[in-house]
Amino acid sequence: MSANSLEEVIRAAGNPVDLLRHSQTGPNVYPGVPPEFTNWRDEQQAWQKTCVLFNLSFHMADLLVEGRDAVKLLSRLGINTFKDLPLDRAKQFVPCSHDGHVIGDVILFPLAASRFNLVGRIPALSWVQFHAATGGYDVKLELDERSAARKDPFNRKSYRFQIQGPAAMQVMHKVLGKPPPQIKFFHLCSMTIAGKHVGGLRHGMVGQPGFELFGPYAEGEAVREAIVRAGEEFGLRQVGGRAYSSNTLESGWIPSPLPAVYSGEKMKPYREWLGAASYEARASIGGSFVSSKIEDYYFTPWDMGYGSFIDFDHDFIGREALQKMAKGPHRKKVTLALDDADVMRAIGSQLGKGERAKFMEFPSAVYSMHPFDNVVAGGRSVGVSTWIGYSSNEGKMLTLAVLEPDYARPGTPVSFVWGEENGGTAKPTVERHKQVEIKAVVSPVPYVEAVRRSYTEGGWRKQA
Amino acid sequence: MKNLEEVLRGAGNPVDMLRNSQIGAYVYPVVPYEFSNWRDEQLAWQKTAVLYDQSHHMVEQYVEGPDALKLFSGLGGNSFTNFPVDRAKQLAPTNYDGYVIGDGILFHLAPQKLVFVGRAPAASWIEYHARTGGYKVKTEKDDRSPGNTKGKAVVRRNYRFQIQGPNATQVIEKLHGGPVPEIKFFNMGVINVAGRKVRALRHGMAGAPGLEIWGPYEEREEVRAAIIAAGRDFGLKEVGARAYATNTLESGWIPSPLPAVYTGESMKKYREWLPAASYEATGSIGGSFYSKNVEDYYVTPYEMGYGPFIKFDHDFIGRQALEKMAGKPHRRKVTFAWNADDVAKVWRSMLEPGDPYKYIDLPLSNYTSASYDKVTRGGKMVGLSMFAGYSYNERSMLSLGIVDPDIEPGTELKLLWGEEGGGSKKTTVERHRQVEIRVVVSPVPYAKQARTTYAEGWRTQATA
Secondary structure, rough: OOEEEHHHHHHHOOOHHHHHOOOOOOOOOOOOOOOOOOOOOHHHHHHOOEEEEEEOOOOOOEEEEEOHHHHHHHHEEEEEOOOOOOOEEEOOOOOOOOOOOOOOOEEEEEEEOOOOEEOOOOOHHHEEEEEEHHHOOOEEEEEOHHOOOOOOOOOOOEEEEEEEEOOHHHHHHHHHHOOOOOOOOOOOEEEOOEEEEEEEEEEEEEEEEEEEEEEEHHHHHHHHHHHHHHHHHEEEEOHHHHHOOHHHHHHHOOOOOOOOOOOOHHHHHHHHEOOOOHHHHHHHHEOOOOOOOOOHHHOOOOOOOOHHHHHOOOOOOHHHHHHHOOOOOOOOOEEEEOOHHHHHHHHHHHHHHOOEOOOOOOOEEEOEEEEEEEEEEEEEEEEEEEEEEEEOOOOOEEEEEEEEEHOOOOOOEEEEEOOOHOOOOOOOOOOEEOOOOEEEEEOOOOOHHHHHHHHHHHHHHHHH | OOEEEHHHHHHOHHHHHOOOOOOOOOOOOOOOOOOOOOHHHHHHHHOOEEEEEOOOEEEEEEEOOOHHHHHHHOOOOEOOOOOOOOOEEOOOOOOHHHHHEOEEEEEEOOEEEEEEEEHHHHHHHHHHHHHOOOOOOEEEOOOOOOOOOOOOOOOOOOOEEEOOOEEEEEHHHHHHHHOOOOOOOOOOEEEEEEEEEEEEEEEEEEEEEEEEEEEHHHHHHHHHHHHHHHHHHHEEEOHHHHOOHHHHHHOOOOOOOOOOOOOOHHHHHHHHEEEEEOOHHHEEOOOOOOOOOOHHHHOOOOOOOOHHHHHHOOOOHHHHHHHHOOOOOOOEEEEEEEEEHHHHHHHHHHHOOOEEEOOOOEEEEEOOOEEEEEEEEOEEEEEEEEEEEEEEOOEEEEEEEEOOOOOOOOOOOEEOOOOOOHHOOOOOOOOOEEEEEEEEOOOOOHHHHHHOOOOOOOHHHHHH
């Protein structure tokens, strides 16, 4: 009998950890854009030195939530408060499981008083859909799946671009023909580009202001072309699929928390609702961190740096569990700067006669949907690393990690374990290899900003 | 500008035009980058079996009519005295001065019906003569798929698959439903696939037997599924676009000599016929070899290893020139095995301050349509490296190229990697420094030689 739900898939597999670590789903492609428009080195450098256009139109899902109970539903699921929610502000919406572990995080765009668009990875959106379908809410939903999960990959409802980098505002000025709206971070506005009405979200990367722009998919090309043309004199580069996913190493957002849905009696109805072909059933975990307990792969909001979003002023799923956790101690999100010589040893092993380390892809060395690499100190695990890649801006291999508080202080030496045990799991992205340890220095998040500050003030490296 | 001749007139020097082309990377389109991972995909063609999807990156040039054979015989140095239906040959047409325009496979499909399959330059040359030479032929072109499909569906006339590797015979027998009647190398036959009769060309890589099969594009997924099912027990892997182009590093065919069409009065009519958007007008040259004289980039069939095909038993374009060359010493095609420490040094520079060396991408390291890197001994140029990448099988960076006739196998030479003055304006070129990489002159094909003499090592033999 083939499985009909995530619950049945897990039952057949025995342990969800084994299911996910040996997932046969294969490479997770960043779709819709070429791997490189020019070359990934220059594309990375442009977001720190000039300006870039990210095309986010394809890799995220959109969920429209509309109706009398829209706020009630979202408020019931989010750790965030929905009191006095202004219409001109987006927020990072974070739903948790009953045990207070993160299911996902997405951006919530208010469109009207009881009309919202949620944009991001699918797990958080599926969780909202489940409650809308089963919780008796008076809401209407409309899901617009990411390209990889649809039969018509390039027939999205909206386009979504970001203009980022030090010259972003000059490019905006040029393409708008007037100064861009002066609004605060995460505030919304509307503009006209190439004669099209464009929604805007004030955004920013590594301390530089930028905009996220969105509108009907059919108008995307005209808007994109206008921006690219306006950006020419400012050195704007379009960013391809290879460089895109490495930008978060510099800005510090963790894209890939494992949705905390695989365990717990209270989550069982959801697992029975989720299909056997759902993201959750087909996702992959990769890396050196191995535990037979799936809960060890879950994050709390504090682990992700979202502690400040939690507002106990409302009733929401996970509230009680989070109240118990609130006083801590909490793990902390950090950047790990990997040791150059050890990185070279791993990379150089591709040319040697001996055993080879797991191939380290440039610039993103991520080889599963949910990377979990072990971070060790004093002979034991002190945390996990969740995202890895190279920054040509920093000339460094960086990872984003979540560490025990005692080890999270900048400057702390730790070891990062690269590759999987016993030659590697059965994931198609994993060739036979030997696990290696790479020295690392705990560094702040975001890495770039910290380093910049450190140049003028003496810096955490000296302090440490 | 309407044609290549006008483009060249506008550009001044063809070398500078091609070296600063803005076309970007030479893409192997449509096929997913990786099905599993490129390491295991490379491994499979030496250890088990692979499915190459060649449906997209080549042009199909059909020629049909009473003069079809006459046309090809007038363009190719190959003898056409014994070329019946169901036979194929490698056709490498030259210009009037005997320099290579391109090469590909010519299939004799039916009486008076042939198709040439390969990169654009030779196909265009064939089309030109078919349309302008007064031959009684009809011609039809099916162009390669676009590099960036921008979401549009791609339709080719045919799918084109190869089944290769040591287990290819078993996969083919399983697919066919029994032993396949012997088809000789470069002969065609028919096999059964999923209830269809499918035409097949006996092909092979590095000594192992294999088949190339083709048929109507709409049947491709059905045929692919049948091959994958047949290959399941024999370790067959689908090869993605990243690994695909690197197979030639082990088998020794040079895919990308610069078409010798940019100079000479005798070629002017052709340049006036070639569109301004043609491969010849938009393609790129890259690498450390820089001469203002574009003819220094031309190669002869002898240098490409096609000397044995040339038969002066018929009249063809370039015959007189080749007859003069025939008896003289020729530069020789070789594999260059790159020094591991020097390659590691290039990668290490990415972790060090200042401009790095030119990035060596894996597994395919070309950053241009036609690669030309200078190879020297004692400061004097003695060869050219023309196609570079990494072989997971051989654990080495390898490149294909040509050396002066007096250079012995086993000789250590220096390959200059990267471009002068920080790099050309090609979009694939980041600012970088040039660096010398030691290379050992090695036989072609590299893999076979390495296998047959594994115990003693060909390097020892060659230098002894």
